[in-house]
Amino acid sequence: MSNSSIYLKALPSWFVQPAAKWAWISLSAFATLQGHFNRTIFDAPWAGQVSDSSLAQTLQNINTTDFVVYDSKFFSIIGAEATIEHVQKLAYQSHEAPCYIQNTRQLFFVEWGPPGGVDGIHKWQYLLDVDTNSLKKIVTDPPTLNAHGCVSYQDHLYVATDGAGSSESVSLVQIDPVSLKKKVLLNNFFGQPFAGFNDLEMDREGNFYLTDSKSGWGREIVNFATPTNPSIYFVNNTTMQSKIIWTTDGNANGVAISPDGKTLYIPDTGVSNLRPSNKNPYGKRMLWAFDISGSGAVLANKRSGDGVDVIDPETGFVLGSIRVGGGSNVAVSLAFGEHEMWIVEDPQSHTSKEIRENRQKPEPWDLRNSSKEVSWCADAQGCVAAKIQKRFSIFTRQPMDDSDITLNRQIGVEAIRPGCYRSVVNPTRMGKLSSTAFGGNLLAIAVNSTYQTVSHLHHLYSICGHFLRPATTDRKLICEVQNVRDTRSFQTRVIRVSQEADDGSMRACLVASADFHVEEPASMVTYSVLPRSSDSATPVPVNTKSSAHHGYGLYKYIEKFTDVQPILFQEGDTDRIPETAPSVISSERFRVRGPLESQAEELSALAFYMDRGLAYIPADHSGYELLDASACATLDFALRIFRPQITLKNWHVSEQRTAVANNARAFSEGRVWDENGILVASMTQQTMLRPKPGFIPRI
Numbered sequence: 001m002s003n004s005s006i007y008l009k010a011l012p013s014w015f016v017q018p019a020a021k022w023a024w025i026s027l028s029a030f031a032t033l034q035g036h037f038n039r040t041i042f043d044a045p046w047a048g049q050v051s052d053s054s055l056a057q058t059l060q061n062i063n064t065t066d067f068v069v070y071d072s073k074f075f076s077i078i079g080a081e082a083t084i085e086h087v088q089k090l091a092y093q094s095h096e097a098p099c100y101i102q103n104t105r106q107l108f109f110v111e112w113g114p115p116g117g118v119d120g121i122h123k124w125q126y127l128l129d130v131d132t133n134s135l136k137k138i139v140t141d142p143p144t145l146n147a148h149g150c151v152s153y154q155d156h157l158y159v160a161t162d163g164a165g166s167s168e169s170v171s172l173v174q175i176d177p178v179s180l181k182k183k184v185l186l187n188n189f190f191g192q193p194f195a196g197f198n199d200l201e202m203d204r205e206g207n208f209y210l211t212d213s214k215s216g217w218g219r220e221i222v223n224f225a226t227p228t229n230p231s232i233y234f235v236n237n238t239t240m241q242s243k244i245i246w247t248t249d250g251n252a253n254g255v256a257i258s259p260d261g262k263t264l265y266i267p268d269t270g271v272s273n274l275r276p277s278n279k280n281p282y283g284k285r286m287l288w289a290f291d292i293s294g295s296g297a298v299l300a301n302k303r304s305g306d307g308v309d310v311i312d313p314e315t316g317f318v319l320g321s322i323r324v325g326g327g328s329n330v331a332v333s334l335a336f337g338e339h340e341m342w343i344v345e346d347p348q349s350h351t352s353k354e355i356r357e358n359r360q361k362p363e364p365w366d367l368r369n370s371s372k373e374v375s376w377c378a379d380a381q382g383c384v385a386a387k388i389q390k391r392f393s394i395f396t397r398q399p400m401d402d403s404d405i406t407l408n409r410q411i412g413v414e415a416i417r418p419g420c421y422r423s424v425v426n427p428t429r430m431g432k433l434s435s436t437a438f439g440g441n442l443l444a445i446a447v448n449s450t451y452q453t454v455s456h457l458h459h460l461y462s463i464c465g466h467f468l469r470p471a472t473t474d475r476k477l478i479c480e481v482q483n484v485r486d487t488r489s490f491q492t493r494v495i496r497v498s499q500e501a502d503d504g505s506m507r508a509c510l511v512a513s514a515d516f517h518v519e520e521p522a523s524m525v526t527y528s529v530l531p532r533s534s535d536s537a538t539p540v541p542v543n544t545k546s547s548a549h550h551g552y553g554l555y556k557y558i559e560k561f562t563d564v565q566p567i568l569f570q571e572g573d574t575d576r577i578p579e580t581a582p583s584v585i586s587s588e589r590f591r592v593r594g595p596l597e598s599q600a601e602e603l604s605a606l607a608f609y610m611d612r613g614l615a616y617i618p619a620d621h622s623g624y625e626l627l628d629a630s631a632c633a634t635l636d637f638a639l640r641i642f643r644p645q646i647t648l649k650n651w652h653v654s655e656q657r658t659a660v661a662n663n664a665r666a667f668s669e670g671r672v673w674d675e676n677g678i679l680v681a682s683m684t685q686q687t688m689l690r691p692k693p694g695f696i697p698r699i
Contacts (some may be wrong), residue, residue, distance in 0.1 A: 005057070005061070006026065007025070007026055007029045007054075007055060008024045008025065008026055008058060008062075009024040013195075014419075015075050016217045017082070018068060018078070018341035020066040020082055020084055022066070022124055023064040023065045023067060024069040024072075025070050026596070027067065030586075033199055035050060035051035035052040036050070036051040037052075040281060044061075047548050058281045063325050066084045066322075068320060068321040069319075070321075071317065071365075071417070074310060074320030076415035076417065076419075077415050077420050078164065079309060079452075081456060085206075095110065095332070096109065096148055096333055097109055097110045097147045097160075097333070098333055098334060099149060099151065099157055100130075100342055101127075101152050101177045102152065103155055103372065105129065105268065106177065107128040108126070108150060108152075108157055109125070109126065109342075110126070110128055123139075123146075124137060125139070125140070125147065138180060140175055140180045141181050143182075144175065145161060145163075145168055145240065146216070146314070147159060148160055148162050148197055148199065148215075149200045149211070153483075155173040155177075156174050157177055158185075158200065159172070159174075159175055160199060160211075161174050161197055162219075163193075163194075163221065163222050164221065165221065165222060167195075168197050169188065170182075170187065170193060170195065170197055171187045172197065172200070172208065172235070184206075185240065186235060186240060186274060187241055188309060189242055189244075192228075192408055193224070194212045194219060194233075194658065195214055195226040195228065195230070196212065196213055196214070196216020196217060196221060196222055196226075196526055197212060198252060199254045199255055200255065201239075201256055202257075203257055203261055203292075204261050205237065205296070206237040207237050209234060210233040211230070211232055211254065211266075212233060212252060213230045213252045214230055214251055214252055214274060215251065215274075217274065217275075218272070218274025218275060225236070225274045228244075228247055229244065229247050229248060230247070231252060232245050232252055232266060234296060236297070240590070241296060246266060246290070248270075249270070250269055250284035251270060251272070252272030253269045253304065255267075257292070258313070263290065264299060265288070266288045266290065266547040267287050267288075268287070269283070269284060269286075271282030272627055273286075286450040287311075288300075288303070289313070290301070296655045303625075310322070322343075330378070335412050336337075351595065395493065406561075406593075406594035406595065407561040407593070407594055409424055409425060410425075410441065411441070411444035411445060411448055411604045411605060411608055412424035412448070413445060415452065419453065419483070420478065421445075421449040421452060421479045422476050422479070423445050423477040424475050425476070427442060427445070427471055427476075427477055428441055428557050428558060429473055429474055429556075429557045430556075430557060430612070431557055431558070432553035432554070432556055433553070435473075435474065436471060436473070437473050439634050440611030442467070442509055442608065443510070443637065443639070445477050445479050445497060445604075446465075446497050446512055446607075447463060447514070447600070448494045448601070449479035450463075450481050450495055451482070451603070451604070453481050455516075457519075458490070458515060458516050458518055459492045459518070459519065459599065459641070460515075460641055461516065461517045461641045461642070462608070462638070462639070463513070463514040463639050464512060465511050465512025465513065465636065466509060466512070467509065467636070467637070469507065469508070469509055470509070472499060473615045477498070477499060478497070478498045479496070479497045480496045480498070481494070482494040484513075488675065489517060489518050490517055491515070492515050493513070494511075495512045495513070496508055497511075510655070512637075519644045528677070530677055531655055531679075532587065532655060534656070547561075554616070554626075555613070558608075561594070562590050562609060563591050564588050565588065565589040566588045566590070567587040567609060569683070581622040581661070582616060582621075582657060584621040584654045584657065585655050585656070586655065587653065587655045589654065591648060591650060591651045592609070596648060602645065603650055605648050606639075606641075606646060606648060606681055607653075608697050609648075610636070610639060610654075610670050610672065611634070611683065611685075614634070614669075614687070615634045615685060616685065618658045618661050619689060622661075628691060628695055629691060630691060630692045630693075631689070631690040632670070632688065632690075633687060634685050635665070635685075635686050636686050637683065637685045638683070638685075640682045641680065642678075642679055642680055642681060644678055650675050651675050652673060652675065653672070654671070654672050661689065664688060664689060664690045665686055665688060665689065666686070667686050667687075668682045668684070669682060670684075
């Protein structure tokens with residue numbers, strides 16, 4: 001929106017032509033307001049009463065925006081191409097318990113209040129198909145009453161309920177989203193009834209965190225006074241043993257776990273008084289963070305809107321807000337989908353919105369760097385399916401050790417500030433022969449981070465650079481991206497990938513430049529060299545070892561990301577010591593396992609794969625063991641992409657060969673063709689290959 005007001009800042013120059021309505025608040029201007037002003041804590045900042053006409057107009061304009069920015073980090077989190085649009089309206093009341101079902105691509109949520117609620121019984125539940133935007137009212141077997149919170153875990157819904165007076169106890173239930181069969185898992189604490197479950201969360205092992213609040217008593221859903229102060233219960237999912245891990249004299253209203261599973265967030269609200277119902281401006285309005293013990297059952301280190309606020313977990317400051325329509329629309333609850341956020345609103349809401357970010361680039365969630373989608377379902381008079389394709393990876397609530405990490409998570413990045421990104425997870429080793437991070441992981445992070453800064457119309461065609469020093473696998477990578485050219489046809493970036501050293505300094509591991517090019521309307525010439533395997537070749541079974549490297553476990557930590565079929569050209573080729581190394585070609589078919597949801601992820605995955613083993617073929621093709629080398633590492637690289645769209649879930653053909661070696665360095669090239677025999681990429685590298693003392697060459 002216009003920045004003519006002194007209370008708003010101009011959008012940054014690198015934030016090109018946003019599609020939605022944005023407002024960047026000038027905190028320094030808001031620090032000293034002119035004239036008279038007042039608002040209650042129950043009103044949004046732009047709903048206050050002010051006498052200054054300029055400020056009043058600014059607040060009115062802000063109330064029409066989609067995104068409100070308080071900190072520049074928020075720009076990179078959302079992206080300039082995010083948009084919001086209404087997708088569906090419902091004529092009913094407030095909604096709760098949004099829960100995304102990945103396998104069926106549906107959103108479960110419930111409706112509270114008339115007409116779906118009669119005499120304290122609220123039994124209307126829905127499934128929304130997020131692809132077709134079709135809505136279906138459902139009834140579980142037996143019926144589920146007064147559902148208030150939901151988590152999707154391993155193909156089931158886990159729902160917390162408020163009970164229903166004397167007819168049904170407060171319960172934790174399991175629902176099959178296909179058959180709609182319901183099973184009660186927990187309905188008491190050693191004979192003591194629960195007050196009324198408000199929400200729940202599950203950790204990676206499937207253990208439960210349940211908020212037991214006084215809202216059920218306040219709404220007259222349960223017909224007894226609360227047996228305890230509002231509390232958080234931990235429930236072991238194997239033994240169903242439960243214990244109270246936190247209690248408040250306010251109200252327990254919501255619970256969430258950080259993406260790494262180490263921190264539990266608990267809102268502590270005391271604003272709403274019950275019986276009689278009124279608002280207390282002096283009640284608690286806190287958000288606590290706790291460290292979670294290894295068992296999950298002990299908390300330690302307690303520390304301390306009209307939309308969804310994005311909060312910096314280190315400072316506690318709000319970076320920005322995702323708004324749900326302006327006016328009286330208020331977000332009530334949210335749920336994460338695959339890479340989606342679903343939001344439900346309160347009874348005053350009248351629309352739901354879809355946010356769709358087409359920006360190229362993956363978490364806290366897992367915002368990723370490409371076309372990701374964040375979906376939300378908005379409330380009362382509108383339930384929506386929305387998607388912001390994220391630039392980070394999100395917590396999936398699945399048991400997650402290293403073997404469970406998919407490639408798009410391994411190469412995922414999250415924004416720290418404009419032009420600066422951090423890997424979602426630590427870099428991985430390639431195999432047993434090296435204790436340092438796999439160079440392809442660094443290169444993939446560089447590609448993914450760079451995609452976060454360019455237009456979706458531009459595609460990577462070249463990234464060239466140098467590896468400066470090895471990275472370690474015990475800490476995340478930091479990638480800084482500098483904008484050096486933006487034209488209609490090209491966008492150019494300079495990249496630096498670093499890690500924090502033990503002394504706190506930043507140590508550069510990789511420097512590179514990357515260039516992006518739009519897809520041209522026509523080409524003067526079009527051709528492609530064919531792979532050698534197009535003449536006569538036989539793909540061999542996946543478990544066939546085409547190189548002695550496999551005996552060393554060379555690819556032990558990265559082989560899980562791809563399916564590979566070595567290609568043999570004639571009997572005995574792979575075991576023959578060549579007369580000259582350049583005459584040998586290593587060839588294989590490969591495809592990537594797991595999802596890649598954008599060209600940013602596709603190209604990052606390609607960079608990850610093409611660095612695999614290229615430094616080792618000069619020794620291998622010369623008939624030497626890698627153990628004969630005292631040093632073997634990539635010095636420089638040049639990755640060139642020849643097609644704007646690549647889909648690595650399909651089979652591709654890879655060939656690697658070395659061309660020249662001298663002065664303890666070797667130059668090699670890897671090429672990749674698609675399933676149609678079109679050359680899509682080339683990676684050249686110059687590598688260091690030092691022999692051990694006393695080594696006598698045979699060639």
